[in-house]
Amino acid sequence: MNILDAGQGDLIQPADLDAFRKHNREKPKAMIDKRMTEAEAVNRFVFDGAYIGTELYGTVRCPMSLVNEVIRQGKTDLRMAGQGVLETDVLLAAHLVKELDLTYIGLEVYGISHPFRREMENGRIEKCVEWSNAALAWRFKATAMGVPFLPMRSMLGTDTFKYSAAKVVTDPYGGGRVAIVPALILDVGLIHVHRADMYGNAQIDGISGFCAEMARASRRLIISTEKIVPSEEIRAKPDRTIIPYYLVDAVVEAPFGSHPGEMYYTYARDEDQIKEWVEASKTEQGSQAYLNKYVYSLEDHAAYLDFIGQERLEKLEGMIAGRDR
Amino acid sequence: MSEGRYNTSELLICTASRLMPDKTTVFVGTGIPMLAGSLAQKMHAPDLVAIFEFGGTGAILEELPIAVGGQRTFHRAVSASGLLEIIETAQRGFVDYGFLGGAQIDPYGNLNSTVIGDHAKPKARLPGSGGGNDVGSHCWRTIAIMRHDTRRFVEQVDFITTPGYLTGPGAREAAGLPVDTGPYRVVTTLAVLGYEEESKRMMLLETQPGVSVDEVVENTGFELVIPDDVGENPPPSDEELRILRDEVDRNRLYI
Numbered sequence: 001m002n003i004l005d006a007g008q009g010d011l012i013q014p015a016d017l018d019a020f021r022k023h024n025r026e027k028p029k030a031m032i033d034k035r036m037t038e039a040e041a042v043n044r045f046v047f048d049g050a051y052i053g054t055e056l057y058g059t060v061r062c063p064m065s066l067v068n069e070v071i072r073q074g075k076t077d078l079r080m081a082g083q084g085v086l087e088t089d090v091l092l093a094a095h096l097v098k099e100l101d102l103t104y105i106g107l108e109v110y111g112i113s114h115p116f117r118r119e120m121e122n123g124r125i126e127k128c129v130e131w132s133n134a135a136l137a138w139r140f141k142a143t144a145m146g147v148p149f150l151p152m153r154s155m156l157g158t159d160t161f162k163y164s165a166a167k168v169v170t171d172p173y174g175g176g177r178v179a180i181v182p183a184l185i186l187d188v189g190l191i192h193v194h195r196a197d198m199y200g201n202a203q204i205d206g207i208s209g210f211c212a213e214m215a216r217a218s219r220r221l222i223i224s225t226e227k228i229v230p231s232e233e234i235r236a237k238p239d240r241t242i243i244p245y246y247l248v249d250a251v252v253e254a255p256f257g258s259h260p261g262e263m264y265y266t267y268a269r270d271e272d273q274i275k276e277w278v279e280a281s282k283t284e285q286g287s288q289a290y291l292n293k294y295v296y297s298l299e300d301h302a303a304y305l306d307f308i309g310q311e312r313l314e315k316l317e318g319m320i321a322g323r324d325r
Numbered sequence: 326m327s328e329g330r331y332n333t334s335e336l337l338i339c340t341a342s343r344l345m346p347d348k349t350t351v352f353v354g355t356g357i358p359m360l361a362g363s364l365a366q367k368m369h370a371p372d373l374v375a376i377f378e379f380g381g382t383g384a385i386l387e388e389l390p391i392a393v394g395g396q397r398t399f400h401r402a403v404s405a406s407g408l409l410e411i412i413e414t415a416q417r418g419f420v421d422y423g424f425l426g427g428a429q430i431d432p433y434g435n436l437n438s439t440v441i442g443d444h445a446k447p448k449a450r451l452p453g454s455g456g457g458n459d460v461g462s463h464c465w466r467t468i469a470i471m472r473h474d475t476r477r478f479v480e481q482v483d484f485i486t487t488p489g490y491l492t493g494p495g496a497r498e499a500a501g502l503p504v505d506t507g508p509y510r511v512v513t514t515l516a517v518l519g520y521e522e523e524s525k526r527m528m529l530l531e532t533q534p535g536v537s538v539d540e541v542v543e544n545t546g547f548e549l550v551i552p553d554d555v556g557e558n559p560p561p562s563d564e565e566l567r568i569l570r571d572e573v574d575r576n577r578l579y580i
Contacts, residue, residue, distance in 0.1 A: 056379065060394040082453075085392075106452030108355055109391055109579075113452065120450040130439065132458035133378060134412035141409060153416055154462045157500030158435075158485040160454050163444055168501065177501030207380030207399050208407040264396045320396070 007164035009129035015183035038069035041250035056209035058085025063192040065254040065301040093287040099127040139184035144216035189218030196225040200248025206264035224254040268319035339561035358424035415463035423464030434489025434508030437482040461487035466509035473513035475546040490525035534560040
């Protein structure tokens with residue numbers, strides 16, 4: 001294939017698809033009880049220097065209980081697929097991230113991410129490679145398909161391309177210019193879902209972001225779920241299963257696991273606490289105080305929920321019309 | 326400029342809303358495009374198809390989303406899918422309009438939302454492309470919404486996050502981007518701008534109410550194409566303002 005142009009960004013995590021196939025071959029296909037706590041799942045599967053990814057988005061169906069545990073255990077030098085709001089923000093604030101394949105880190109309507117800005121501007125992030133949203137998702141899709149790269153028509157002609165690790169090649173059929181992006185295999189994927197059984201068959205309601213692709217691009221996949229349900233409940237609606245059990249390594253029951261983010265049809269986001277983070281994160285000192293208050297000083301997710309309080313959580317539930325209501 | 330009847334956010338929202346024709350597909354982000362989409366649905370475009378990048382298609386914008394992945398982005402929608410279904414739909418030519426923002430824009434409509442200064446040693450690090458580059462690559466027509474000053478309207482952006490016409494006529498096609506796509510309008514606090522057909526450079530079309538052509542020129546950091554005939558964009562109507570304030574953003578999240 002004729003390479004016409006190449007982005008100058010580093011390929012942070014080169015994909016070895018044959019090793020991935022071998023790994024997948026060895027993953028148990030038996031139905032095994034994979035229930036464990038956040039502490040156990042993070043301790044077993046997340047390691048210093050791991051390349052991790054989170055889905056969906058820091059205020060929406062986001063694995064906050066898992067990310068908080070990563071911070072508690074101080075897993076450091078993380079490399080990350082950077083598509084996020086709160087979850088990437090707190091990891092950056094805890095100084096745990098070293099390299100980023102970045103598409104967007106910000107706070108949406110609340111503006112830029114101050115921890116991201118500090119980590120970039122003081123050089124603590126050693127590599128920041130740029131991508132578009134779709135490019136990063138297509139990288140997961142390539143892995144999900146089991147192929148080394150995918151063609152796309154995003155990023156052409158821009159600095160987003162120049163600072164990426166994408167390439168431009170001659171379309172071997174049509175002869176035009178087309179961009180290609182390399183498969184991305186995560187060491188660990190963290191995904192929060194509405195319901196899963198103890199084996200890891202997982203279902204989500206509402207839009208699915210890039211959940212299906214990322215789940216299939218993860219060597220190790222930790223699922224946190226609002227509730228663990230009997231397998232019969234999954235089997236009654238198998239069309240809703242977006243992540244089948246054999247992809248999954250750990251199933252963590254985490255009610256309000258996305259808090260202060262939202263969970264479709266279940267609870268609204270906690271605007272007061274998000275605003276508290278927006279203010280706190282503006283300074284290094286404020287960020288550390290927030291992390292002390294909501295992460296370091298609380299032993300686990302149960303303690304976190306106790307600290308937030310039942311009344312407040314019920315109020316967030318009350319703000320959302322359930323799926324069948 | 327506003328004579329106190331409306332603020333600049335309301336002016337941007339009403340102006341952008343009029344650029345969303347009924348029965349078209351529009352890629353919207355949070356903030357002003359979403360308010361404009363909701364206003365358009367209630368004014369002249371009941372069948373406007375709002376598309377959100379994390380999977381919402383055809384939502385009825387009764388409640389304002391505050392996150393591009395939030396539940397309101399697929400409220401009573403025709404489908405709730407995922408990110409790639411949305412961008413692939415745009416990539417195969419189904420999305421008519423895309424709305425964009427950025428920290429900087431240049432005469433060819435290239436947008437920067439990645440970094441001010443050097444990429445490795447930034448003066449100010451910004452969020453990055455997100456879906457911006459995808460929207461700017463695949464939608465048939467893109468519309469940028471900007472506050473208008475010389476800091477934002479610059480001869481050369483520090484970083485091209487999202488492609489406009491790149492270096493001029495033919496450059497998008499030469500780069501491999503889909504043909505006949507590109508920037509269409511820029512809605513600002515001072516003007517509505519388009520692009521000159523031959524040069525692909527930004528051209529003044531209309532000034533906002535009470536704004537002079539000179540004011541627009543003074544607040545633009547590059548040479549604008551100024552046609553002989555520059556119109557004035559009508560101010561927000563009482564009806565637009567009423568719907569915007571009483572229905573679209575009744576909780577005053579944005580305006």
